Amino acid sequence: MLRKGFALAALGLALIAGPAAAATTHEEAKDVHWSFEGPFGKFDKAQLQRGYKVYREVCSACHAMNLMYFRNLGQPGGPFYDEKYPNPNDNPYVKSLAKDIQVSDIDSETGDAIKRPATSADRFPSPFPNEAAARASNGGALPPDLSVIAKAREAGPAYVYSLLSGFEEAPAGLAVPPGKHYNPYFPGDLSSFWTGKGPAPKGGFISMPPQLAPNKVTFDDGTPSTVQQQAKDVAAFLAWAAEPKMEQRKAFGFGAMIYLLILTGLLYVSYRRVWRNVAH
């Protein structure tokens, strides 16, 4: 009954489109240039490697990536792809990255729950055993799974980058509830928390505190570790994780386009030829 009531409420919301929904605002995501833009854009491998490090050392403390396996890191187009290892499971770099992470398993001899070093065939482990535990550790908020986050938000990686690098001091007149943080890029409705002059600021309250700080992650390639750089690199990594076959798709698409152009051209020429003697 509760679910039915909920369903009807959803319908009502859709039909009358509640004013609350209409008041949701956020700043437009920052304009970022990505190496993977455009029909020939590719992921920047070094950036993906840095981004993976940011995810592993910062984000993975709270955010799962349930669709990702360590082997994905070594597949074509991935951050640690090596032509010498067409089977990413054999990639020694991926193996050693996996080995550093402990995953849960069952001891096949005793049936006991154990921890063991991950292999390249393992899934990225979740930081929390279940949703309740995740909420309990995060003030009631659930850190979303990041596997396809770059596809699951309008503006995608630009949004992730803007959000992570966009935390700012709440303007005077904005009452920030305890455990919440003001972020102009996070969609929300701040009008009921606003006592300042003029319209309420754009943005919303997010439960995640600012996570990135200068030099929080040491980049092995010597790239200066600023907040902007960390945010951009992890956003690129998440864009790759959401769409790991993008490079393959664009390369295939280029061939398909050329093929179709030639085919269409030939068909047009044939069409003109076949119809040449017919008035129409």
Add this chain to the structure above:
Amino acid sequence: MSGHSTYEPKTGFERWLDQRLPLIRFAQDTMVGFPTPKNLNYWWTFGGILAMMLVFQIVTGIILAMHYVAHVDYAFASVERIMRDVNYGWLIRYMHANGASMFFIAVYIHIFRNIYYGSFKAPREVLWLLGCVIYLLMMATAFMGYVLPWGQMSFHGAVVITNLLGALPVVGDAITTWLWGGFAVDNPTLNRFFSLHYLLPFMIAGVVALHIWALHVPGNNNPLGVNVKSKEDTVPFHPYYTVKDGFAMGVFLLLFAYFVFYNPNILGHADNYIPANPLVTPAHIVPEWYFLPFYAILRAVPNKLGGVLAMFGAIGCMFVLPWLDTSKVRSMRFRPTARLYFLIFVLACLVLGLCGAKLPDDPVIPGLTSFTLVDSDLNSYVWLSRIAALYYFAYFLVITPILGLTETPLPVPESISAPVLSHPATSPAGAVASPEKRG
């Protein structure tokens, strides 16, 4: 078939088969020798394009079904697994998802072309009705297909649309429960939607066969809307229209390929990459773009049952169009007034689509507050959609019947060959071709 069969069995086997099952004769009469008006323009190529899209959707869909898991706990992950681990799964899935949009682009052009050139008029009413049935089946198929990835829009879209039937008096609740297979959209709903999503395309294919049969009895209409008078007016379907349709298909495939390879998610909604969660409602539930005009009509009516009836009525109007149109002239080339109203009709449909994508209370002109009429400000999308919906219904129910009686059409040519042709033959018929000069 229009005209008698031109097939002559050439070999012993063909003669033998022709007396038992005239399969080759049927294929020859349908796809090769079929006399087709020689003045069909590119708007006529969308029938072939639609047939191609149906084949694409069925083929890619069958492959997807090999990997998809129809269960609320696994559906989302199984779709992503197709994208990540199945060989060329990303290609198959993006072709299927964008193919649905391309299918609807083509079907809308096909329908508008039909209305403009009066193809639905006698003797092609059954052809038109079968087309309406195909369109209805397409909508049902597309709706259920969108539910299968079990993302946020899948789930909440299913909730909103299935709840519409609950607006029906007396039987509404029972029908909704029966449709859901429970008391909410849940695993039984997903399972039956998957089953029906697999079934309906084959029903579409069946009705398409009837559609083509009903086309081949009276033959094609044409841009002039006059009947075929003599053999001079027609060309055999092959090679003339196989090559013209083929060229149009190539152009259409280029557009399709652009979406699949370079912008595969632009026609979808980002929220559908969030796994379905019945406890979190998206701020803004919108259907896929091809349903937006009907969604806008639904929301334009302040009463739920009224909205549902208006939405289904909008489709119902299409079914009765052949009996609403009183004009004896088929093509709007010779009906300048009708052409104007038709263009406004197309515009109204586009405006309805725009309104369906917007929040009803948002202002059309930002910053301007006019006055409140009935329930919302006049400067709002809900009022814009009301105006457009009113025109939509007026076009079918008032303008079309009255216009046919009052307008004065331009003189209609005697036959297809009679008027000055837009593309005269570049060399006299029968002249030796000079391949080095043209094509």
